Amino acid sequence: MNDQVSKQQPIDPKHLALQKTLDIICGKWRLYIIYQLGTEARRYGELRRMIPAISEKVLIQELKALVSLGVVEKKSYNEVPPRVDYSLTEKGLQVLPTLLKLTAIGELFLEP
Amino acid sequence: MNDQVSKQQPIDPKHLALQKTLDIICGKWRLYIIYQLGTEARRYGELRRMIPAISEKVLIQELKALVSLGVVEKKSYNEVPPRVDYSLTEKGLQVLPTLLKLTAIGELFLEP
DNA sequence: TACGTTACAAACCAAAAGGTTAGTGCTATT
DNA sequence: AATAGCACTAACCTTTTGGTTTGTAACGTA
Numbered sequence: 671m672n673d674q675v676s677k678q679q680p681i682d683p684k685h686l687a688l689q690k691t692l693d694i695i696c697g698k699w700r701l702y703i704i705y706q707l708g709t710e711a712r713r714y715g716e717l718r719r720m721i722p723a724i725s726e727k728v729l730i731q732e733l734k735a736l737v738s739l740g741v742v743e744k745k746s747y748n749e750v751p752p753r754v755d756y757s758l759t760e761k762g763l764q765v766l767p768t769l770l771k772l773t774a775i776g777e778l779f780l781e782p
Numbered sequence: 783m784n785d786q787v788s789k790q791q792p793i794d795p796k797h798l799a800l801q802k803t804l805d806i807i808c809g810k811w812r813l814y815i816i817y818q819l820g821t822e823a824r825r826y827g828e829l830r831r832m833i834p835a836i837s838e839k840v841l842i843q844e845l846k847a848l849v850s851l852g853v854v855e856k857k858s859y860n861e862v863p864p865r866v867d868y869s870l871t872e873k874g875l876q877v878l879p880t881l882l883k884l885t886a887i888g889e890l891f892l893e894p
Numbered sequence: 895t896a897c898g899t900t901a902c903a904a905a906c907c908a909a910a911a912g913g914t915t916a917g918t919g920c921t922a923t924t
Numbered sequence: 925a926a927t928a929g930c931a932c933t934a935a936c937c938t939t940t941t942g943g944t945t946t947g948t949a950a951c952g953t954a
Contacts, residue, residue, distance in 0.1 A: 731941095751951065775881075
């Protein structure tokens with residue numbers, strides 16, 4: 671009707687930070703992948719075996735996403751058969767302790 | 783090929799707890815609603831005004847979900863016009879500090 | 895020569911999440 | 925009499941997420 675008031679809502683910086691956090695941890699497997707990486711680098715196939723319920727496509731997709739978010743880094747060694755491993759970046763390691771505390775929340779709400 | 787090994791994957795309790803946590807915080811608005819409730823009860827209309835970008839339907843939907851998860855509680859006062867308010871449950875308050883730390887993660891990854 | 899291993903990519907599909915719009919019952923205000 | 929405020933509900937639609945399946949290149953092994 672009247673668009674003098676532009677649609678830009680005042681962007682709450684807290685909201686922005688929360689959204690970024692959600693980008694990183696939301697998704698059925700994100701947190702669990704981060705958790706499995708922990709402090710050790712893991713090969714793609716290793717991760718597959720550690721999380722058998724995830725599909726290949728989704729694992730790769732999630733790893734890619736985590737790489738582009740800057741949480742995980744990927745190293746390819748030029749070998750045959752191919753060899754690739756994934757590990758947490760420095761920032762990823764920084765936030766790991768906070769993320770691991772999230773299991774406590776789940777545990778609290780799991781008990782009846 | 784051979785299904786002697788049943789498909790039931792060993793349910794990692796960590797994974798279970800993480801999934802529960804994700805149930806609680808995932809969703810575009812969940813965390814922000816929890817954050818807005820903080821330690822005060824808020825009326826439905828108040829929340830709407832505090833988070834203008836959310837649609838009515840989604841706000842109610844998320845509040846319902848949070849109530850059934852045991853994070854939020856709802857009180858209806860029998861008045862006209864209707865009056866309802868939402869607040870964190872005891873468990874909700876317990877986990878609030880951990881959840882608030884998540885903004886720090888977002889902030890870390892927001893900076894270039 | 896056929897097959898397995900490794901780390902993917904592409905095509906396709908179903909379910910879930912998020913969103914728009916309109917309508918409800920009651921009262922108070924204009 | 926029409927409108928607005930409150931706290932919703934219902935119908936519908938689009939986008940995102942997660943998943944299955946098949947294919948790939950390079951080599952080693954049976």
